[in-house]
Amino acid sequence: MEKDILRNFFKDHKFSYMIGIFFMLLSSYIQTLFPKVLGNTVDILKSSDFDSNAVYTNLLSILLIAAGTFATTYVWRNLVIGNARKLECHLREKLFDHFEALSPEFYNHRKTGDLIAYAINDINAVRMTFGPATSMSINGIVVCVISIYSMSNAINWQLTLLSLLPVPVMVYIMYTIGKIVKKRFRHVQETFSEISDRVNENINGIRVIKAYVQEDGEVARFQTLNNQMVEANLSMVKVSAFLSPLIELCFTVSFVLNLILGGNMVLNGSISLGDFVAFNGYLGMILAPVLSIGRVITIIQRGMASLSRLNDIMSIKPDIKNEGKIEKFPQNASIEIRGLTFIYPEADKASLRNINLTVPNGRSLGIIGKTGSGKSTLINLLLKMYNVPNGTIFLGGKDINGLQLSALRDGFGLVPQDNFLFNASIADNIRFFKDIYTDEQMIQAAQDSCIYQNIMDFPNGFKTILGERGVNLSGGQKQRISIARALLKNPEILILDDALSAVDTVTESQILSNLRRVRQGKTTIIIASRISAVMDADEIIVLDQGEICERGTHEQLLAKGGTYNEIYKYQFGKSSPADFCAS
Secondary structure, three states: OHHHHHHHHHHHOHHHHHHHHHHHHHHHHHHOHHHHHHHHHHHHHHOOOOOHHHHHHHHHHHHHHHHHHHHHHHHHHHHHHHHHHHHHHHHHHHHHHHHHHOOHHHHOOOOHHHHHHHHHHHHHHHHHHHHHHHHHHHHHHHHHHHHHHHHHHHHHHHHHHHHOOOHHHHHHHHHHHHHHHHHHHHHHHHHHHHHHHHHHHHHHOHHHHHHOOOHHHHHHHHHHHHHHHHHHHHHHHHHHOOHHHHHHHHHHHHHHHHHHHHHHHHHHOOOOHHHHHHHHHHHHHHHHHHHHHHHHHHHHHHHHHHHHHHHHHHOOOOOOOOOOOEOOOOOOOOEEEEEEEEOOOOOOOOOEEEEEEEEOOOOEEEEEEOOOOOHHHHHHHHOOOOOOOOOOEEEOOEEHHHEOHHHHHHOEEEEOOOOOOOOOEHHHHHHOOOOOOOHHHHHHHHHHOOOHHHHHHOOOHHHOEOOHHHOOOOHHHHHHHHHHHHHHHOOOEEEEEOOOOOOOHHHHHHHHHHHHHHOOOOEEEEEOOOHHHOOOOOEEEEEEOOEEEEEEOHHHHHHHOOHHHHHHHHHOOOOOHHHHHHO
């Protein structure tokens, strides 16, 4: 998948690349003119009665070469290096789109720090490979080819051959070291991921760390990871550091051979002094790109390692099948569940067994049960967070698998147990960054969720900026802002997944009363641990070990004297916790 992304990017920018490479080649060619002009000038100056006009002409040529090199280099760097920056942006957008498309199950097995490393380090390494490293490679190859041709054809091929004898040794060394660098850089990226994940966890859990006085322990664990990363980097540097010194050593041999052999040729009259100067100029010109080969190989190997990691992550496909053709959520949709049994991936026990349930449009359903009874699992399947067996869940008479995911989820409004608020204003959090809602609608949603007065008590009201994950709010305030967000959407089906657990009973009663008023004619599902949150629902189901063990209205369930009645007695102080747990 990543290869297709790269191919499409290069295809879309092929003209700018072609122009950039043309100017890169032109720049390299212009640079190689300098040694020849300089050698010619030396030969002119060697004569006591030299032609000053010829010298001035050569000096002007040197200035023009410098100006031409500047102009052409400026153009190709803007195009080629600029495109590399665009590629970085393009890859990061594609990676983010891919992250958004992946299923929740994917994130259950991935660390946040590792995913952040993909978006920062790996993409930057790819950008360096297809930007500076590629341009240095092309420019160096052209300069070397033209220089070697000029040295052998215009000056002396035997001297050229002898001077370049160490080059095969350099190529072998660079190839061998490059493979080791690639392997060790991959390990560097992995250690960076671990450090990123550790920092992320500590920032998010800083209150727990301080509450349990674990600062020293966390610092010690971080130092261990930090030392591991230092060791990984040093391990890579110890190998890559060999390249430049070895290349310089080989070129020193080349210069020594050139001085000995070339000097004798000048003395013998085989070549002129100017040719000898030009030859050294070309040899020096070859030295610069060859010396940069060490850095280029390191960058390329890093980029290839990162590209391999990106290929791995981009090749992961969403677990959730999105093969539906229906593009709009059914209006006035009833919910019907037929014989639903569900087992989580990699689990060996069913979380839900033989669930049969019908919720007519406009009715309210309460779901209650002990921890782990399958309440949230049922909601996750309604939202198709996991693949749903065909013929088990129907919305408005249509199989849930026949709806496109975007259409399906657009018809729901969910207030989850773990309320997430963004580092933005309260208004943006309620609107979810959408401009389609008016201020009046937002205020009404805040009033219906009983959070309006709390918001107005803040100095900046709805413009108050919340900290990361709403850190400057209480649990109850977070829940009510999340409820306001869902009410503002006014979905066909509203789901509150234990969304009133952090509010007091008086506020809970007010919110439930408001819900009955504003949700008339639309379906509402309330999952709760407290019976007070579901007792007024049109129907209540009690889940136990993944099965519906009881169903009915509040009065009917109390009359049955089963699990619901036991929960009721415990919560309203008519039995002991031991009695409830023993059941």
